[in-house]
Amino acid sequence: MKRIGVGLLGFGTVGGGVYNALQSQEDVILKRTETLFEVRSILVKEKEKERAVKGVQSLITTDFDRVLEAGVEVIVEAIGGTEPARMYVERALEAGCHVVTANKELMAKHGVQLERLARDRKVQILYEASVGGGIPVLGTMGHFLKANRVHRISGILNGTTNYILTRMSREGVSFAEVLAEAQQKGYAEADPAADVDGFDAVYKLAVLCRLAFETEVPVGQILREGIRDITPEELELARKLGYAVKLLATGEQYGEKGPVSLGVGPTLLPLSHPLAGVDGVYNAIHLEGDVVGDVTLVGRGAGEKPTASAVVEDLCNLYRLPSPRLPLSGEPLLLPAGEAGGSxxxxxxxxxxxxxxxxxxxxxxxxxxxxxxxxxxxxxxxxxxxxxxxxxxxxxxxxxxxxxxxxxxxxxxxxxxxxxxxxxxxxxxx
Amino acid sequence: MKRIGVGLLGFGTVGGGVYNALQSQEDVILKRTETLFEVRSILVKEKEKERAVKGVQSLITTDFDRVLEAGVEVIVEAIGGTEPARMYVERALEAGCHVVTANKELMAKHGVQLERLARDRKVQILYEASVGGGIPVLGTMGHFLKANRVHRISGILNGTTNYILTRMSREGVSFAEVLAEAQQKGYAEADPAADVDGFDAVYKLAVLCRLAFETEVPVGQILREGIRDITPEELELARKLGYAVKLLATGEQYGEKGPVSLGVGPTLLPLSHPLAGVDGVYNAIHLEGDVVGDVTLVGRGAGEKPTASAVVEDLCNLYRLPSPRLPLSGEPLLLPAGEAGGSxxxxxxxxxxxxxxxxxxxxxxxxxxxxxxxxxxxxxxxxxxxxxxxxxxxxxxxxxxxxxxxxxxxxxxxxxxxxxxxxxxxxxxx
Known part of the structure; x- marks a missing residue:
């Protein structure tokens, strides 16, 4: 049996969920991987805050150095956003720790640099939970599509907007009305821009396409359109024509090392398309490879447990699997999305x-x-x-x-x- | 660069597809895994038969010993059925070769024994293509659900029956009519029993549940019901009540090492269920784990290219990933499927x-x-x-x-x- 010390950065929904999952799954993980993951230190902003998880007070600190000194081999970053998360992750990698993170914005904006640093220090950085919550899409691309050239990725990557569109379509109510209700119930943020204007989906698309196409597209260059202007009438008429309207993230590559085209925006899908029936808070990713044809992965894109699941699976795989990453090829030619010629x-x-x-x-x-x-x-x-x-x-x-x-x-x-x-x-x- | 000699048993749709995929993907595989797979011998029944794939005549033999003597480290079994496939696979493992197979019947009926033999000889036997064609479901269970207890699996595992049910439902035509047309066009076998009576789905369910529940259920003990008695009227009324009727394979385990219940038969799914909209020749597997919630994988369950994709991905992973297999626990208590109490x-x-x-x-x-x-x-x-x-x-x-x-x-x-x-x-x- 191996004992692995884990340092946890952040103790909100994701951090607490990871802590709980490591407790509840300890026996399964031990049996199947002969590894015991022990949380040895937890970094928080406010030391005295009331915690939903009990019995952790002795592990809590507000000083990042204390985490690194607690005998940890892996840092789980569950703070979110770019700073200070980026700085902590960088310091953890420099100190020779593996890193597991659920942070899409961090990995979209600084992923290339952090991956390079990890490679230099001979450690890994895994981030399955950053895209599609519990759906193992990064792992699938990294380990089960080695012999395939993935030439197109289409995804429903944001649960909040998919929930809003589903309700608008089923009940014929307006965007504003569903949003207000979702906010009241805590399903949508008070400032909904990250979701409804497509930023969240853009980050996830950037991560997916970097891994699939082995090239980096800066998030600022990804076409982005939100769902604020969609009306129930539009959804109804689209459906009558045989289509569902989804906030779709699409990445396409034209030939190996060829130009790429990335965009997030309201898009019609034929009702027979595997993504057309993915409703509510579900996320899904549709991958097209040159031998496999198309494979679709569907699951819960957010929430404490699905996210914690992805983080804990990454923890196990740090010690089981080889690094799934490939060196990037050069800068891609970026083609504008939504070009002429199609329907x-x-x-x-x-x-x-x-x-x-x-x-x-x-x-x-x-x-x-x-x-x-x-x-x-x-x-x-x-x-x-x-x-x-x-x-x-x-x-x-x-x-x-x-x-x-x-x-x-x-x-x-x-x-x-x-x-x-x-x-x-x-x-x-x- | 590693050079790996491959022996191919069978050169029909699957075998030919694997040969073609190894050619067309050679550069990608080499770049990403630094491995070159070379087919060094091909076992066939009739040496003189006209082949769709050209330039392989010098590799072809009708003598299995010649394959083992050709300097091969891996045997790809693409014959199908139990004998002589079982005997060849056994001999290959005994000779210290890894084995990759697409053979669901073989792995359902003899999987436990063959896995044991492989472990004894310190080689691997992989069979991703045996369930769900190109869908990487065995890999997902073996590598991305290590920290999850999978307690229920539901699958649409047979494309022919799903195609028949989809057409019956959409066009209101009878089972006999769709089957006759599918047979005429070559989409269904002249003897359709393996598909329409559920045998094919039973084999796949047995393989899935052995891996998920870490216990063996003999195929003969799996409840099996086909789709011959379904009428378009039944499908229509079920839909009016809000359900789709699918030939569903279901496996459930009640607690860790607890009793299991396995069955294949026509089953209703609420239209909002992730499997309800999986139509036509698509296959899909819905996995429920105790942390991740539910994850659904959808893709092409058969066909030359999807099957070849899964075989070639297995080939790559023989040399990249640790064995995904766990030792089985003892004989399970088998509960009858479709018990009382539900709807x-x-x-x-x-x-x-x-x-x-x-x-x-x-x-x-x-x-x-x-x-x-x-x-x-x-x-x-x-x-x-x-x-x-x-x-x-x-x-x-x-x-x-x-x-x-x-x-x-x-x-x-x-x-x-x-x-x-x-x-x-x-x-x-x-």
Whole structure:
């Protein structure tokens, strides 16, 4: 049996959850890995605060040096945000400790530098919990897709926005209404920007794509669009056309070491797409590899226990598995996301309540040279799919005579090719 | 760079796929694992047969001894079935070769003995491709759920039956009709028993549960029911009640080293369950662990490339990862699946075309002491959900005066507790 000393930074939801999981799973971990993880020191901001977890007072300190001196081989960082977390992680690695963290912002912004430092010091930094909570997606990419080139990643990476969109779609209520209720119940933050404006998903996408494409894309260069402008009418019309609207994070690479394209934004998925039915607080990641085809991982993207699970599994694997990391290749060429050429969903809210017949609208749009796949209308709104879409088409539609618009939204569509690809294998099922 | 000699047994869809994948992915594998896998010998039944893969004639033999003498460290078994595959695998392990196989029947029936032999000879036997094609479910259980007790596994493990049920449900056509068409197009075997009677799913469930529960359940003792008696009317009424009907493989363990219950059969899932929307040829496995909550893996369960992907990933991991296997604990107590106490779906086809009003039927059933949750009727059939179901209830319903039945079917319901569990976390989204 090995005894491993662990230092815990932060003792909130994640830190407390990790402490509890190490207690409750001690016997299983010991039996299966012959390792006993002992929390020897816990760094907090306020020493005297009331704790939900009892019997830890002797371990608590406000001095990071005391943690490093407590005979620890691994530091679990559960503070969140960039500073002081980044500084502590850097010091831990420099001191020769392994690091396990759930911090997506840290690993998105400083991951390359921290990974390099870890390699130099011959230790590991693992961060499964930073993306998709309990879903073992980083491990899957690092250990089970070694022989595959992953060329596209699509993910529902933020539970709060997925919950909001699910309720808007099922109950027909507005974004503002669901958000207010979620905030009141503590499901959404008082300042919801990190979630609803897509920052959280951007961090997670940056981490995923760095590992999949072996190249770094700075978070500031990732296209980002939130869900504030989505209405229940738009969701309803999209569904009538056969699509679900999700806050989708998408990363794509065009050929090995080729250019990449990354973005987070509201995106339509055919209802038959494996991500289209992922509702509520669930997160999911859809990976496309050149041999395996597509694999989707679904699970709880947040919460004390799923996050703690990922951290504790990382702890076990520090001592079981080889490092999953690969050296990065050079700077990638970054292509703008949502390029022309594919299909596009257009939703228009009309100023007058008289909505044109879908067939009539199709004919009229085709008359001005657009390729319309399908159109529907309801509640003073109209929606249609344009094939071979080009950004200029939006302005063409706006000036279409006879329509008085109060608003126009255009969204990319993902996964249509995927559905088509599936057909030859078994026709009729997409 | 390491050079590893590989012997291939069988050169059909799987064997040919593995050969092709080793060629097409050679550079990726080499870059990421510093290993070159060279196929040095291929065992076939008929030497002179025309091959889809060219340039391999010099490697082909009909003599197993020649394969072992070709300087191979790993044998990939891609013959299928039990004999002669079992004998070859045994001889390969005895000769000190690692083995990678896609053979579910072999690993379900002889896995314990072959694992033991491998351990004795200090080699590994890996078989990711035997369950769920390209989905890395065995690897996930072996390496990413070390600190979790997995207490329930539910899986859609057979693509052919899932395809048939999906088409029956979407198009309202009969089992016989879809099967005949699938056979004509080569999607289903001429003798469909292995798929439609649930044998294939039973083998896969046996493998999954042995690894998850660390105990062996002989395949002959696993409850097995196929999909031949399902009608489109039943699927429609189940959907109206909010459920999808799937050929579900379920394994459950009650406490560590506790009794287990395993079964394959048509089962209802709430439409909000992560497996309910897995349609067509897709396979999926839903794992419930005591810390992680639930994780679902979805992907292509069969086909040349997904299967080859899993085999080649296993090849890489033979040389990268520690053995994922744990010693088995003793013989488990086997509980019958589908026990009383839960909810049950009852579908009745009526002899006379006059279908009772659902409300009236509910009242009448409640009058004889049954707890009815919901009822619907259409097309001469009626369906309802009984709470706290007991096997005797089925006969009570049959004798209910006023109903002339031509048929009655009763199905278990899974995942209702799961949906309820999710509610506290985020109310309103199940």
């Amino acid at each position: 596009r969903f257009i939703f228009m809210k009309l100023r007058d309540r008289e909505v044109p017949e879908p067939e009539q609208l199709c004919r009229s749009l085709e008359g001005i040279g657009l390729e319309v796949v399908d159109a529907v209308s309801a509640h003073g709104g109209v929606a249609f799919i344009l094939r071979r879409w080009d950004p200029s088409h939006t302005s063409i539609v706006v000036t279409e005579p006879g329509l008085e618009l109060s608003r126009i939204t255009s969204r990319p569509i993902q996964g249509v090719n995927l559905s088509q690809e599936r057909q030859p294998e078994m026709e009729g099922v997409v | 049950r779906f009852i579908f009745m086809k009526l002899r006379d075309r006059e279908v009772p009003e659902p409300e009236q039927l509910c009242r009448s059933l409640e009058g004889i002491g049954l707890e009815v949750v919901d009822a619907v009727s259409a097309h001469g059939g009626v369906a309802f959900i009984l709470r706290r179901w007991d096997p005797s209830h089925t006969s009570i319903v049959v004798t209910e005066p006023g109903l002339e039945l031509s048929r009655i079917t009763s199905r278990p319901i899974q995942g209702v507790n799961l949906s309820q569990e999710r509610q506290p976390e985020m109310e309103g989204v199940v």
